[in-house]
Every structure is written in structure tokens, then in C-alpha cells.
Amino acid sequence: MEKIIYDLNENECMQLLEKVRWKNGVFCPHCKSKKNIVKNGHVNAYQNYICKNCNHSFTVRTGTVFSHSKIPLKRWFIAVISLDKCSIMNIAEKLGLYYHTAYNLVKKIRKSVFLKEMMEKLSGEIVLKIEIDEMYITAGEKGNKNLDREPRKRGLKAPPGRGTFEKDKPAIIVITERKHGKTKFFVPLHLNGKYIVDIFQNHIEGNIIVYHDDYPIYNCLNGICPHFAINHSNGEYADGDICTNNAENRFSLLRPFLQNYRGISKYNLQEYATLCQFFFNERRETHDPMNILMTFLEYIFFDFFHSHIFAKIFGNFSTFFQKSYEKN
Numbered sequence: 001m002e003k004i005i006y007d008l009n010e011n012e013c014m015q016l017l018e019k020v021r022w023k024n025g026v027f028c029p030h031c032k033s034k035k036n037i038v039k040n041g042h043v044n045a046y047q048n049y050i051c052k053n054c055n056h057s058f059t060v061r062t063g064t065v066f067s068h069s070k071i072p073l074k075r076w077f078i079a080v081i082s083l084d085k086c087s088i089m090n091i092a093e094k095l096g097l098y099y100h101t102a103y104n105l106v107k108k109i110r111k112s113v114f115l116k117e118m119m120e121k122l123s124g125e126i127v128l129k130i131e132i133d134e135m136y137i138t139a140g141e142k143g144n145k146n147l148d149r150e151p152r153k154r155g156l157k158a159p160p161g162r163g164t165f166e167k168d169k170p171a172i173i174v175i176t177e178r179k180h181g182k183t184k185f186f187v188p189l190h191l192n193g194k195y196i197v198d199i200f201q202n203h204i205e206g207n208i209i210v211y212h213d214d215y216p217i218y219n220c221l222n223g224i225c226p227h228f229a230i231n232h233s234n235g236e237y238a239d240g241d242i243c244t245n246n247a248e249n250r251f252s253l254l255r256p257f258l259q260n261y262r263g264i265s266k267y268n269l270q271e272y273a274t275l276c277q278f279f280f281n282e283r284r285e286t287h288d289p290m291n292i293l294m295t296f297l298e299y300i301f302f303d304f305f306h307s308h309i310f311a312k313i314f315g316n317f318s319t320f321f322q323k324s325y326e327k328n
């Protein structure tokens with residue numbers, strides 16, 4: 001099936017973009033007007049338009065990750081569908097790009113997926129049965145050139161047990177909905193009860209029942225929703241309906257996904273985990289790379305900054321964003 005994308009020519013790639021972006025008609029990306037738009041020649045084979053409303057010109061690529069890129073669309077598309085199995089080095093080889101060019105391309109894809117995935121809520125059932133669990137992975141400040149210490153001669157080692165973001169062993173929280181398996185990952189800067197409550201208030205919609213392990217942090221759900229603990233410390237792993245096996249299964253998919261990238265900075269960990277979430281949730285629906293590509297295109301054309309829910313959800317991630325972008 002991937003062959004279909006490999007066989008596309010640049011014109012067909014452009015038509016795919018137009019099909020998604022102009023599905024409700026051509027509009028001006030600058031002022032959102034749908035009226036008074038006229039065709040005005042071509043820019044690099046792309047139809048150019050002028051908006052008589054604001055006097056700006058635009059093409060189908062304007063205001064997207066593809067805007068100022070000289071990389072042909074087909075290479076972007078191949079990168080998107082390869083990201084769940086290939087390292088950045090593999091992608092660079094596959095596309096005939098320098099490593100740093102491939103890195104920047106992947107970074108843009110990652111950020112686009114992250115923004116939209118964060119806005120997707122778990123919902124859809126009358127009662128959502130949610131499993132929540134946490135894991136810890138070792139991740140430092142890979143790629144940070146401004147560190148005031150010597151580079152490590154051996155790999156980063158973190159002490160056993162639960163870690164913290166500061167101590168280079170950040171937690172990753174997974175929530176997964178039992179019936180359809182839809183999943184979300186979160187990387188907290190500070191894991192505490194407030195963070196868990198925020199997840200349930202901002203990323204899940206509807207009546208919920210929660211299953212978790214015996215980590216006392218989940219007591220923060222008292223009075224918020226019904227929740228049940230399975231006592232792992234006593235060697236129990238399922239008690240009737242009470243288990244976190246689905247959540248643990250997601251971690252068994254996340255670990256190898258992250259290992260693909262051979263060491264990730266803790267500041268980028270949230271975005272990579274979200275990328276894994278995107279592929280996992282998409283593959284529940286389809287294994288056709290063309291469908292995955294089309295969802296990605298829907299994502300990049302989503303109008304985040306004009307969306308009223310953007311600010312609300314991102315309130316919780318503002319600190320993370322600040323830190324993440326300071327480091328990049």
C-alpha cells in the first residue's frame with residue numbers, strides 16, 4: 001500500500017493537499033475570506049491566488065509546515081508514513097537528505113501532530129472505562145549544546161524506581177479507553193495529583209470509571225469520579241474488571257517506538273510520545289498509509305490559533321512549552 005505514496009508525482013501530491021485544504025472551497029489563509037478570491041498565475045507549479053479583501057496572495061502551501069520548504073511534497077509524505085518505524089537517520093537515507101534537514105522536517109511533522117492530538121479528547125461512550133498507569137524512562141538533555149558540564153563518556157544512568165523530570169527520569173502517564181482502545185500519553189514536568197485531575201478534566205469527555213494501580217497519587221480522584229485500584233504490591237494483576245493490562249500494553253508499544261530515535265531529549269519526550277499516540281490511534285482504524293497521510297494533512301490544516309479551545313487546553317502545557325521551546 002505504501003507503494004501508492006511512493007508512486008505519486010508532485011502534481012498528484014499537490015492535488016492531495018488541495019483536496020484536503022480546499023474541501024469547503026478556496027479561502028484566504030490571511031483573513032479567512034472566501035469571497036473576492038481570484039486566480040493569479042502560478043508559483044512553482046502551484047496555483048497562486050490573490051485575496052481582494054486583504055490584498056495578500058497565497059497558494060495551497062501558505063501558512064503550513066510546507067510553506068517555505070524546498071523539499072518536494074512527496075518526500076514530506078514519505079517521511080510522515082515512515083515515522084512510526086524509522087529513525088531520523090533512516091529517513092534521511094531514504095529521502096536522500098542531510099541528517100539535519102531530515103531532523104528539521106521530522107520536528108515540524110512532530111509539532112503539527114502534537115498540537116492537534118492534544119486537542120482530541122477521549123469520548124464517545126455513555127460510560128468510558130479508563131485505565132491509567134505511569135512509567136518512567138531515562139531521558140536527559142540530549143542535543144543541548146549549552147550544558148555547563150563535560151559530555152558523558154557512558155550513557156545516562158538513572159537510579160531505579162520512580163524518577164522525576166529534573167532527575168532525568170521523567171514519568172509518562174498513559175490513559176486508555178477500554179472499548180475502542182484510544183490512547184493518550186502525557187509527560188508531566190511535575191507529577192502530582194493536580195496534574196492527574198487536569199488530565200481527567202481537559203482530555204476526557206463524559207461519565208468515566210477509572211482503573212489504576214495502588215500508587216497513592218490516584219487518590220486525587222476521590223470525589224471526582226469512581227475509581228478502583230488493583231494492588232500490584234500484593235502481586236495482583238487483575239480482579240474481575242479491575243486491571244491496568246491495556247494501559248501496560250500501550251507502554252510495551254511506546255518503549256520500542258521511542259528506542260527507534262536512539263535517545264530523546266526529555267524536553268522533546270512529550271512530542272515523541274504524542275507521535276506514537278497518533279500512529280497507535282490511527283492504526284486502530286486503518287493500516288492504509290494513505291489514510292494516515294490524509295489524517296496528517298487534516299491536522300496540519302487545522303486552524304489552531306483561531307480555535308477557542310486551544311487556549312484552555314494549552315494553559316496546562318504552557319510551562320512545558322516554554323521549557324521545550326527555550327531548549328530548541
Ligand SMILES: [Zn+2]
Binds near residue numbers: 029052056
Ligand atoms: Zn485575505
